[in-house]
Amino acid sequence: MQRNRTAAFFALLLLVLSSFVATHAVAEEGEGEQASEEESQGSEGEGNEEGKGSEGEEGESKKPEAPTSQFDEVMKLNAPPKAASEAKAEATEAAPAVEGGTATVPLAEYSDLARRAARVRKDRATFAAAPVVLGAASYEGEVEGGVLALREKLVVTLAGDGLKFVPLVGDDVALVSATANGEPIGVTRRPGYHVWVTDQKGVVTVELSLLVGPRGGRGSIEYAFRSARTPSTRVAIRLPSEGLSPRFDGAVVSEVRAERGGTTARATLAPTTEIRVVGFRDVGGVEAPGAARAVAETVSLLSIDERAVELFTVVRYTILRGAMQSFEVALPEGVEVVSAEGEGAFHSTTERKDDGVLLRGETAFPIEGTYELSLRLRLRSGPDKNRPMVRLPHCIGVEREHGWLAVEVPGKLRISATSREGLVAVAVPELPTEARASAVSPILEAYRYHAASPALGLSIERLPEQELEEGAIDVVEATSVLAAEGKLVTDLRVVLRNASRPSLALGLPPNTEVRAVRLDGEPARPSRGEDGKLLLPLQRSRGADHEEPITLDIVLESSLPPLGLFGAPELALPTLDLGAAAWRWRLYLPAHNEYMDLRTDVPAEVYAGAASWHKPPHLKRAVRWNETGEGEQRAAPAVAPTWTELIAASTEKSHVRYWVGPGTVVRARVPFVRASLLLPLKFAFVLTLFAGVGSFLYRRAGRNRAAAGKPRVSLVELALRLPGRIKAFWKRQTFSRPLAARLVLLSLGFLGVAGLFVDRFGKLVRVILASSG
Numbered sequence: 001m002q003r004n005r006t007a008a009f010f011a012l013l014l015l016v017l018s019s020f021v022a023t024h025a026v027a028e029e030g031e032g033e034q035a036s037e038e039e040s041q042g043s044e045g046e047g048n049e050e051g052k053g054s055e056g057e058e059g060e061s062k063k064p065e066a067p068t069s070q071f072d073e074v075m076k077l078n079a080p081p082k083a084a085s086e087a088k089a090e091a092t093e094a095a096p097a098v099e100g101g102t103a104t105v106p107l108a109e110y111s112d113l114a115r116r117a118a119r120v121r122k123d124r125a126t127f128a129a130a131p132v133v134l135g136a137a138s139y140e141g142e143v144e145g146g147v148l149a150l151r152e153k154l155v156v157t158l159a160g161d162g163l164k165f166v167p168l169v170g171d172d173v174a175l176v177s178a179t180a181n182g183e184p185i186g187v188t189r190r191p192g193y194h195v196w197v198t199d200q201k202g203v204v205t206v207e208l209s210l211l212v213g214p215r216g217g218r219g220s221i222e223y224a225f226r227s228a229r230t231p232s233t234r235v236a237i238r239l240p241s242e243g244l245s246p247r248f249d250g251a252v253v254s255e256v257r258a259e260r261g262g263t264t265a266r267a268t269l270a271p272t273t274e275i276r277v278v279g280f281r282d283v284g285g286v287e288a289p290g291a292a293r294a295v296a297e298t299v300s301l302l303s304i305d306e307r308a309v310e311l312f313t314v315v316r317y318t319i320l321r322g323a324m325q326s327f328e329v330a331l332p333e334g335v336e337v338v339s340a341e342g343e344g345a346f347h348s349t350t351e352r353k354d355d356g357v358l359l360r361g362e363t364a365f366p367i368e369g370t371y372e373l374s375l376r377l378r379l380r381s382g383p384d385k386n387r388p389m390v391r392l393p394h395c396i397g398v399e400r401e402h403g404w405l406a407v408e409v410p411g412k413l414r415i416s417a418t419s420r421e422g423l424v425a426v427a428v429p430e431l432p433t434e435a436r437a438s439a440v441s442p443i444l445e446a447y448r449y450h451a452a453s454p455a456l457g458l459s460i461e462r463l464p465e466q467e468l469e470e471g472a473i474d475v476v477e478a479t480s481v482l483a484a485e486g487k488l489v490t491d492l493r494v495v496l497r498n499a500s501r502p503s504l505a506l507g508l509p510p511n512t513e514v515r516a517v518r519l520d521g522e523p524a525r526p527s528r529g530e531d532g533k534l535l536l537p538l539q540r541s542r543g544a545d546h547e548e549p550i551t552l553d554i555v556l557e558s559s560l561p562p563l564g565l566f567g568a569p570e571l572a573l574p575t576l577d578l579g580a581a582a583w584r585w586r587l588y589l590p591a592h593n594e595y596m597d598l599r600t601d602v603p604a605e606v607y608a609g610a611a612s613w614h615k616p617p618h619l620k621r622a623v624r625w626n627e628t629g630e631g632e633q634r635a636a637p638a639v640a641p642t643w644t645e646l647i648a649a650s651t652e653k654s655h656v657r658y659w660v661g662p663g664t665v666v667r668a669r670v671p672f673v674r675a676s677l678l679l680p681l682k683f684a685f686v687l688t689l690f691a692g693v694g695s696f697l698y699r700r701a702g703r704n705r706a707a708a709g710k711p712r713v714s715l716v717e718l719a720l721r722l723p724g725r726i727k728a729f730w731k732r733q734t735f736s737r738p739l740a741a742r743l744v745l746l747s748l749g750f751l752g753v754a755g756l757f758v759d760r761f762g763k764l765v766r767v768i769l770a771s772s773g
Helices: 002-056 066-076 084-094 107-125 433-438 640-648 675-707 715-732 737-772
Strands: 132-144 147-158 164-170 174-180 188-190 193-198 202-212 221-226 233-239 251-259 262-269 274-280 293-304 309-321 324-331 335-342 347-353 356-367 370-379 394-396 401-408 413-421 443-449 455-462 471-482 487-498 503-507 512-519 534-537 550-559 570-572 583-590 593-595 650-657 667-669 672-674
Touching (some): 066 193, 132 164, 164 221, 174 193, 188 433, 202 309, 293 433, 293 455, 309 324, 324 335, 324 370, 335 356, 413 443, 512 534, 672 675
Antiparallel strands (some): 132 147, 174 202, 188 193, 233 262, 293 309, 309 370, 335 370, 471 487, 503 534, 570 667, 583 650
């Protein structure tokens, strides 16, 4: 009756808790549905209010904007990968919703779905910081000689690890200098923009000095260039003439004022990727012939091969004012011009000077805007260790020159920079895209420079040549059986691929003799070398490239001291004059001893997965770690009947190593102790355990008798009374089946616990012996 009342109470309590959880979950879900309905109604209302505006602006939104797309392409390089939850949410939103259905689910499953929905809403609410955030930008400058010289200040916030790509200004301007927090920086070029590649963090102020050339004819001069889209852009320009009315496209606030014999225009622009100022007359006079102004940027690739050293250079001119028809480049001494190419019917001539060679090129008509000149140069002297400084070409007649240098080595050479003049080392990703794309081998060194005629000193060495191995061992399997009398028999199986080796050298341990040698199952006769090593005959591997393996089976017999009551015999395997990709050793030891773990000079390794390395020249495919050949049928050794009997009554130990170099000696020490020596210790432990339990029970019974006012009984009296108590207990019991089953289970449990303690004690003793040995 009492049990029924307890069960009913617990059932009632469970019913109350489940109803409370269900009510709470339903309330939460109702609130969520109500909020979602309000949000959907709000979004529909906004859509209805703004529907006309979106339709009216549809034509403008469909117009492509090339500068904006180029800016976005650069910023996409900083886009972090989407989180798994975000991608899953997008996939869920993309899936069509099924309407009109009703689902009935258990309360526990519904609660789990509600928690998952709340987790999804929380993940969507989290915001990951963008790696690059552009802040306010300001441009200040003046027009001098028809060229607009600007100073740009841009605030950038950088976050996260890794490289960040910061678009600074369009590549349609001439960049004079660039600094970040007052330190010079290297700026590379991406399609449409000058880009700063950096791994810095925090808020950085970037300052640029740039030149913008005029556009349009006389009477309709304008200045326009691509810019980085920022939330706030301010521009201030001073023109050297009065009475002008310049106007900025997309200006939110603008001001034009006459100051000190000139005109100053200030404006705050909306977020844009192009700054354009129009609406004033030609501020310069008539251009005199030959008065063109230009800046140059060079991208050079130095390719060092065993046969020649070549320099590929692309010179990019930005003509700020006027037009150019003649282009002059100074080349260093000892350079041969292989080719010089350019557009506009370009033809070139070379002239010898005291300090080098002058390359003069002309076009059929004057060039305005930008122009590219491609040069291929070759150093006449071949590569050596003491190479002089390699100087880069220098453009003559330009106001400023800067560039990039990349060094590649397609041949088998080792290079190191000994000295450099005017060069600053940079990371390879900072190089322009065309420099990295034109390399045929990995770029080893990268530099940038802002001075004329930079130089690089290199030390060039040929890599040492090494003879290739004529053979390769895939796996070595050794199976050793040790007898109590000290006799050690080892079956050594070597699987290798051989191209032209006549023999394999085998170094035997002391007191070891060879009993049998088989090559692919056929008997073979070994010989002795001059150094005393055993030479095992080999044959070429079959196949077009000698890729089929051959197998050597060697049976060895060693003499060791007999095994005593305890000790640590030292075992050793023969040495091979070829490295082995895998080495496996199985030891079968006498079973009447207790053994600790093997102690070897070459530590064991655990197989973690398949891998491969470059194949030797005589192999058609690369050797793999997992090619163990375990599925092949192994030929039985010459002493198979004896081994079968010994292995069946032995203890097995194994040692695995996945690379053993040539000539490596593999030794193993096997600490052991005779099992019979551990029996007294095990029994002593069991007796001590039972004595402790009996003493505890005796003291407890004595305390109980003292608390009851009875005198304490000695152990002798208990021993004398024990037969009578057992007899009385025997007479009182009827030994029903439940009682007999309980007694049997209690006895079995007691024996199991005693056996567990004995086994644990034996392992503890072995660990203590191993640590002391």
